[in-house]
Amino acid sequence: MSELLLLPIGAAIGVLLGSVGGGGSLIAVPALVYIGDQSVRGAQAGSLIVIVVASAIGLAAYLRRDEVRWRAGTAFGLAAGVSSFACSLLSRQLNPDVLLLAFSPVMVLGAVAMVSERAAAESSFQPWRVEIRFDSVRKVTALGFAVGCLTGLFGVGGGFVIVPVLVVGLGFAFTEAVGTSLLVIIISSAVALAERLQSGAVDWAVIGPFAAAAVAGVLVGTWLGGRLPRRVLTRWFAVVVVATAVYTATQALAALL
Secondary structure, rough: OOHHHHHHHHHHHHHHHHOOOOOOHHHHHOOOHHOOOOOOHHHHHHHHHHHHHHHHHHHHHHHHOOEEEEEEHHHHHHEEEEEEHHHHHHHHHHHHHHHHHHHHHHHHHHHHHHHHHHHHHEEEEEEEEHHHHOOOOHHHHHHHHHHHHHHHHOOOOOOOHHHHHHHHHOOOOOOHHHHHHHHHHHHHHHHHHHHHHHHOOEEEEEEEHHHHHHHHHHHHHHHHHOOHHHHHHHHHHHHHHHHHHHHHHHHHHHHHH
């Protein structure tokens, strides 16, 4: 019964991911854990499958508009990929409930960033430029390692961190930052996914249909993108993410105490 319930949830996550442009992985992991009865690593693998496919679909659109900087994206992605692999190995050693508890504030941060990025995209004002200055590429590379660690530990793409880093650290235009971030996400997420597949963490009977439903939803959401009120969708989706974060934290705490 739970597997059947996951199909519409996966499709809804995909539609939101395709139309809003990100954040679906933030609720994919809790949904697979608490509804699909999956292990945390198995749920992360399912999330990463959706992230890689959705990011590839999005990247194709930005490539057609020539809004991807390959050299910077590849360098950033390689740094993220290295730490993604290392932190994926580390996640094997951590208590799954500790991972879920630590994931809760990451979800809240992602929800806030989603709303902030949408506001920035609709305005010529870029608040990150005013508040922070990076004085070397080394700091940007270090943040690449941090993004990869988010992906490796929690199974999320980390676009809500990558975009402001590219805008602030490398002076990208917002649309270029979004397009290039998808390249970074694909590299980092593919590495984390490969590690989980190699370790046999995936219950394909559950993850397979969920991922297929989510990918189908991404295609529908991408097609619907220009026809839906993105700003309203983003705000409501952020509310759902925060509510899911609170539930995840309470469940993880109860399991640990």
